[in-house]
Amino acid sequence: MFWLIVGLVLGAAIFWLATGGKIKLTWYEWVLGILGIILILFAIQNYGASQVELEAKAGGLLLLVFGLPGLIFAAIAGVLAFLRGKKETA
Amino acid sequence: MPENLTRREFIGELGKLGAAASLVPMVAAGESMETKAFSLGRPGWIKELDEPLTEVDWQQVARYNERHTTRRGFNLYVEQERIDQLGELSSELLSDNLKNDVPGYTLKDRALQRAARGGGASRQFFLDPEKVQGPDTWGVPKWTGTPEEASQLVSAAMRHMGAATVGFVELQTETTEKFIYSVDPDGKELRIEDVELPEETEEYRVIPKKARYAIVYTVQMSEETMARCPTVLGSLTTSLTYTRSQNIQERAQTFLNGLGYMGLAESSTNALGISPALGVYAGLGELSRYNRLLTPEYGPMVRVFKLLTDLPLAPTKPIDAGLYKFCHECKKCAEACPGKSLSFDDEPSWETRGGWNNPGHRAWFEDSVLCRFYQRTYTGTNCGLCFSACPFATKNLASFNRVRNYMAATVPAFDSTFKKMDDLLYTNFPLEFGKPQKDCEEWWTLNLPDYGIDTVQTVRETT
Numbered sequence: 205m206f207w208l209i210v211g212l213v214l215g216a217a218i219f220w221l222a223t224g225g226k227i228k229l230t231w232y233e234w235v236l237g238i239l240g241i242i243l244i245l246f247a248i249q250n251y252g253a254s255q256v257e258l259e260a261k262a263g264g265l266l267l268l269v270f271g272l273p274g275l276i277f278a279a280i281a282g283v284l285a286f287l288r289g290k291k292e293t294a
Numbered sequence: 295m296p297e298n299l300t301r302r303e304f305i306g307e308l309g310k311l312g313a314a315a316s317l318v319p320m321v322a323a324g325e326s327m328e329t330k331a332f333s334l335g336r337p338g339w340i341k342e343l344d345e346p347l348t349e350v351d352w353q354q355v356a357r358y359n360e361r362h363t364t365r366r367g368f369n370l371y372v373e374q375e376r377i378d379q380l381g382e383l384s385s386e387l388l389s390d391n392l393k394n395d396v397p398g399y400t401l402k403d404r405a406l407q408r409a410a411r412g413g414g415a416s417r418q419f420f421l422d423p424e425k426v427q428g429p430d431t432w433g434v435p436k437w438t439g440t441p442e443e444a445s446q447l448v449s450a451a452m453r454h455m456g457a458a459t460v461g462f463v464e465l466q467t468e469t470t471e472k473f474i475y476s477v478d479p480d481g482k483e484l485r486i487e488d489v490e491l492p493e494e495t496e497e498y499r500v501i502p503k504k505a506r507y508a509i510v511y512t513v514q515m516s517e518e519t520m521a522r523c524p525t526v527l528g529s530l531t532t533s534l535t536y537t538r539s540q541n542i543q544e545r546a547q548t549f550l551n552g553l554g555y556m557g558l559a560e561s562s563t564n565a566l567g568i569s570p571a572l573g574v575y576a577g578l579g580e581l582s583r584y585n586r587l588l589t590p591e592y593g594p595m596v597r598v599f600k601l602l603t604d605l606p607l608a609p610t611k612p613i614d615a616g617l618y619k620f621c622h623e624c625k626k627c628a629e630a631c632p633g634k635s636l637s638f639d640d641e642p643s644w645e646t647r648g649g650w651n652n653p654g655h656r657a658w659f660e661d662s663v664l665c666r667f668y669q670r671t672y673t674g675t676n677c678g679l680c681f682s683a684c685p686f687a688t689k690n691l692a693s694f695n696r697v698r699n700y701m702a703a704t705v706p707a708f709d710s711t712f713k714k715m716d717d718l719l720y721t722n723f724p725l726e727f728g729k730p731q732k733d734c735e736e737w738w739t740l741n742l743p744d745y746g747i748d749t750v751q752t753v754r755e756t757t
Contacts, residue, residue: 259688262692
């Protein structure tokens, strides 16, 4: 159920960005954003599964190793798009 | 085609013609109609091979006397006086640890381990367990079908009885038949003769030549329990797996008898034949640095068992899941071995370390005497650290481990990186040499699944 909800939310967000959104992303913002989301999802899956596996340390490290770069990529994509949008409206 | 057919008979005859026509291209192309291999339905990146990656020189392989292993023949390699001293040391250690409430050796740990080893009905027979009701008593002919159907049938039945993975080897006189021991653990000679029925006397057991098919199966151990080795608690999962296998074995014999075929099995623990070798040839796994079977589904967390039958079965093929190659780089089991009994060599060798190894194949042979010395002096029970330290001794819920399994099979260049990541993720720092990886007292508070194992794991891999 968790992954179904995540999929629906992400699908809706991507659809909005690709079609009706005010912000038009450049190709490299798309690449950075999708890479970031994949890494974040991978980190979340590994963290949750490691808790079930009773491997808390591994879960925490996997969250850090994959989640942090994922957040950075997604943040760069978001900041770039925001700054560009601000510049265009100014 | 006969005349005056009913509509049903006419359609039946058409079917026969169709079947014959479908064979024509095969015969024209020169294809033989030999038994096809049976597949375990694994992911595509696990390659099936005609020969295993472990090299074998069949000229040098002879049927091995099980009593030459250190399990049964320790006195062949060590003086009896020393063995007696080790026995006393072992007993003292167990007694002191029990009285001092050492975690993993407390009264509750001892009681549970004893229950796993000896509690419940655990019987083992070479011959059929009893006069089983079968086709004769039910007034029907014995079951017949293609070898592929037979393999499917036996696999489904045995997995439902508790086996994790099931594979099949057709024994060949000059090759794989040599994996059957010449002498069983109880000293009885194992004879393979051209006779109709098996036989057992005080001195020997007779395997009819027609019992050509080895059914090889794994039974899962608990990673979480094995992480508490080397203690009495940690050895619990090994004991429990052996007793579970006895239960599966007797049921498998009864099933085969019920179909109208013989089922010849292990008369005692580790009897009948060499389990890792049969496991490798049945494609259940690959031979590892710790010189045991390493499986793609459960890593080292299995024990391997076998029985023989005259029911024609389609063989399963040896595999390359990248595990044998991974062992070249990894060496983690050897690093964790407190007895210094495992090899650090980069490449496997044809040279054995002693009479407890059977020669004729290229492997990382272990020093079994050192292993037993350590166990008896420092643990008082099984060790198992080589099993628990293995990077593949993980549950495969976390995607990272599934990515590692895939990468090990397809891009071996990353093997050493994955080993280092395993050190970081799953090894406690600082590594307490010869000590359990996880807290023994905590084990009693965990809500572990049945037998401490994940029985859905194989289903997940095969769907």
